[in-house]
Amino acid sequence: MTTEYTARDKVAVLTLNNPPVNGLGFDTRVALAAGLDRALADPAIDAIVINGAGKSFCGGADIKEFGTPAALAEPNLLSLILAFEQSTKPVVIAVHGVCMGGGLELALGCHYRIAARGTQVALPEVKIGLVPGAGGTQRLPRAIGLEPAMNMIVSGNPVPSEMLAAIPGQRLFDQIVDGDPLDAAIALAQAKVGAPLPRLRDLRVKHDNAEGFIAFARLTVGAMAKDYPAPQRCVDCVEAAARKRFDEGIKIEREAFAALMMTPESRALRHAFFGERAAAKIPDVPESTPTREVGKVGVIGAGTMGGGIAMNFLNAGLPVVILETAQEALDRGIATVTRNYESSVKKGKLSPEKLATRMGLLTPTLDYAALADCDLIIEAVFEEIGVKEKVFKQLDAVAKPGAILASNTSTLNVDTIASFTQRPQDVIGLHFFSPANVMPLLEVVRARLTSKEVLATAMKVAKRIRKTAVVSGVCDGFIGNRMIEQYSRQAGFLLEEGALPAQIDAAMERFGMAMGPFRMSDLAGNDIGWAIRKRRAIEQPELSYPKVFDRLCETGRFGQKTGAGWYDYKAGDRKAYPSTLVDELVIAESQALGIERRQISDEEIVERLVYALVNEGAKILSDGIASKASDIDMVYLTGYGFPVYRGGPMRYADEIGLWNVLRAMRRYAAADSNGRQAGAWEPAPLLVDLVASGKSLT
Ligand SMILES: NC(=O)c1ccc[n+]([C@@H]2O[C@H](COP(=O)([O-])OP(=O)(O)OC[C@H]3O[C@@H](n4cnc5c(N)ncnc54)[C@H](O)[C@@H]3O)[C@@H](O)[C@H]2O)c1
Structure with missing residues (x-):
């Protein structure tokens, strides 16, 4: 039963009991309505209380x-709420x-x-691209006033109950x-x-000045949420609450809700909301899979990644042992971690006590x-298989039985790394993104022999350090980098055909990417890809x-690290300045290839780069490297600035359809008359099948 009915001292108590969050789905609404009718019909009942079972209302x-x-x-939610509002017996809700x-x-x-003290109160609908759709935008401003309600509805952020109760003249609690x-x-009901x-x-x-405040809110929201329609509609609804009769306001809210529901932005945000939760579920690893205790963590290598990885665990209150080969490297690594924390203290984001x-x-x-007593050891040493081999053999010798041995490798084969130990079932890839203490994505790389217990533990640990963990199988580049390679490749072909780095970056940034491909490459270091290409030239x-x-x-x-890449950089400034030298280099390359440069549209740039991601993503799905399309999307939303x-x-x-x-892919394949893009536009069989059967990826 989703709602329980009990009677106490002439009061009917309707208790929501629909774990995990007592959501108001159809069955619960039916049960609540039935409870209301029963209470109203029973002469022995004078009043009604609604509360929730479990941790939350x-x-x-x-x-x-x-x-x-x-x-x-x-009864939909709007009708159900109306029924309680119209109850002839008092209704008290306890949250x-x-x-x-x-x-x-x-x-x-x-x-x-x-409300119980400490209750988190929110109307978070804007976060999934909607307005509250069951009267929230009309009743909340009446309860707590225009400004606090506007802030809550436009931001979607939770506010503690006691803070709301402290608003002068409030009628909420x-x-x-x-x-x-x-x-x-x-007692109150009685x-x-x-x-x-x-x-x-x-x-x-x-x-006092509703008009002025609403105009101000509209401007602020316009500047902060230009790619999202929902916040402006929130302002419209709250404005209606201030200016119009209740019923008219409800109508405006209803229309806004229905219109937003159909927008691609809301569909995208809801997809991301579910995608985040779905990523934690692994098809063949049930939730009941036992996990291991992780109370102490080891990190090997105190370089760029090692220091950031260590910070994640320190922030979560876990002790960390960090190992280096030489005192100097160790000191340098610790100094970087300290400096990072000190900068947070300076910005007022961390207290000096917490730093200590x-x-x-x-x-x-x-x-x-x-x-020896670490439960999880993460290796972040140089990206060379020989170095990894030495490290994993040493770890195999010292780590306690049951310890999880993880590698942060970006490009090496985790199966090979696991084979350096006598316990491949305990070896896993934990691929953090740089800066590791900031970026939310963690690719959890499941090697051939990784045990389910180890995988389930890694997912739990990821949650503890607040990462979005996505499981990837073993392949070159895992999910994210395997796809980005096709994207960068297209960016390179476009340069040779007629575009320049700043044009490509600007087109992709207008599409919404946090950073275009060339600015991104300058940040990560162009030499990293160069080293990979040299290795591939031999292997593939x-x-x-x-x-x-x-x-x-x-x-x-x-x-950036050498002060020059696809762009020029000035000391102490991260701004990218287009470089004539690079432009000349690009044009010379076209000439050397005998390509007549042409004007390339922004539309072509976006299509070629994004469809290259889509095609490789589809191959990753068919290969079983990712178990669902939403996992791929979570990688791109949390790790690549999509x-x-x-x-x-x-x-x-x-x-797009x-x-x-x-x-479009077939058109680009046809345009590649000399076959330079070898295979780039060979459609993934999965895409062809989905189109034939009228299905979609997500
Ligand atoms: N930099 C990135 O953006 C990034 C992102 C994801 C993954 N990775 C991966 O993380 C790993 C480390 O990369 P990084 O950028 O931090 O490199 P880095 O060069 O900054 O740091 C590597 C550190 O490992 C230490 N080291 C080398 N051999 C060692 C050994 N045998 N024992 C202990 N310490 C040793 C070095 O002294 C150095 O401090 C690589 O596998 C890399 O592919 C890097």
Whole structure:
């Protein structure tokens, strides 16, 4: 039963019991309505209390229902709330833990509200590209005033109940109590029997300068959320609450909700919301899979990645032992970690006490024996298989039985690395992104023999350090870099055909990428790809890569770190200045290849780069490297700066329509008359199949 009905001292108590978040899906709404009818019909009942079982009152509507008939099936949320608001017996709602979205809207429709101290209260719909759709935008401003309501609705962020209760003149909470609010709610319900029933809809929104404030809100939102339609619609709805009658306001909210539901931005945001949760689920690793305790972590290598990786665990309160080969490298690594924390202290983001606690958890060492009691050891040494072999053999010798041995390698084969040990079942790839203490993505690389227990533990650890973990199989580049290679390759071909780096970057940044391919490459270091290409030239000579990349590296322009790359850089300034020298180099390369340069449109740039991601993504899916399309999208949203409002490359391809994507790919294949792009536009069989069967990727 999703809702329990009990009676206590002439009060009916309706308890939401629909774990994990007491969501207000169809069954729960039916049960709540039945409970209301029963209470109203029973002469032995004088009043009604609604509360929630478990850790939290209610996380909101069931968003899986959105866009399906179940969401509209009566009683829908709007009708249900109206029914409680119109109850002739007093309705008191008692909230605790989390009271969000539809849960808060239901509360706003009741006559009285009691909250446990510390309840997180929010209308987070804007985060999935919507406005609250069950009266929230109309009742909340009446309860707490125009400005606080606008802030909550436009940001979607939670506010603690006691802070809301402290707003002068507020009508949201009648009481804040410590602990379980049920007894207080029953007492209040009994006390209100026979009294006139207050309804938020009957109040007016008070503000001295509503017009000025709304104009200000509109401007601010316009500047901050230009790619997202929902925040502006939130302003429209709150404005209606201030200016119009309640019923008219509800109509405006309803229209905004329905219109936003159909936008690609909302579809993309909902896809990302579910994608984040889905990434944690691995098809053949059930949630009941046992996990190992991870209480102490080892990190090998205190370079760029090692230091950042260590910080993740220190931030989560876990002790870390960090190992280097020489005292000097160790000191340098520790100094970088300290400097990073000190800069957070200077910015007021970290207290000096916390800095001390975190550094206190870090033990530098040159001795492998210090790793003997670590539960998880992550290697981040030079990217050379010989070095990795030495390290993993040493780890195999010192690590305790059951310790998880992880590699942060970007390009090496994790199966090979596992084979250096006698315990390949305990070896896994943990591919962090730079800067490792900042970037949310973690690719969890499942090697052939990695045990399910180790995989499940890695996913749990990722959650603890607040990373978005996506499982990838073993292949060159894993999910993210294998795809980005095709994207960069197209960027190179476009240079040779007629574009310049700044044009390509600008087109991709207008599309919404955090950074275009050339600025990104300058940041990561152009020499990294160069080294990989040199290795490939020996191992896979058939791979064609535009030579313009090598031409640049031959001039020593490795990117920001050398003060010059695809762009020029000035000391102390990260701004990229277009370089005539690079332009000349690019044009000379076209000449050398005998290519007549042509004008290339931004549309072609975006299509070729993004469809190259889509095609490789589809191959990654068929190869079983990623288990679902949304995993690929999560990699791109959290690790590669793909615009969230486009939902990731796979979701974007669905939005454009796979038939259109395939047609464009065939057009580009036909245009590549001399076959320079060898294989780039060979459509992934999965795409062809999906188009033939009218299906989509996500
Ligand atoms: N830099 C990135 O953007 C990035 C991103 C993801 C993954 N990675 C991977 O992370 C690993 C490290 O990369 P990095 O950029 O931090 O390199 P780095 O050169 O900055 O650091 C490597 C560190 O390892 C130390 N080291 C070398 N051999 C060692 C050994 N035998 N024992 C202990 N320490 C040793 C070195 O002294 C150095 O401090 C590589 O496998 C790389 O592919 C790098």
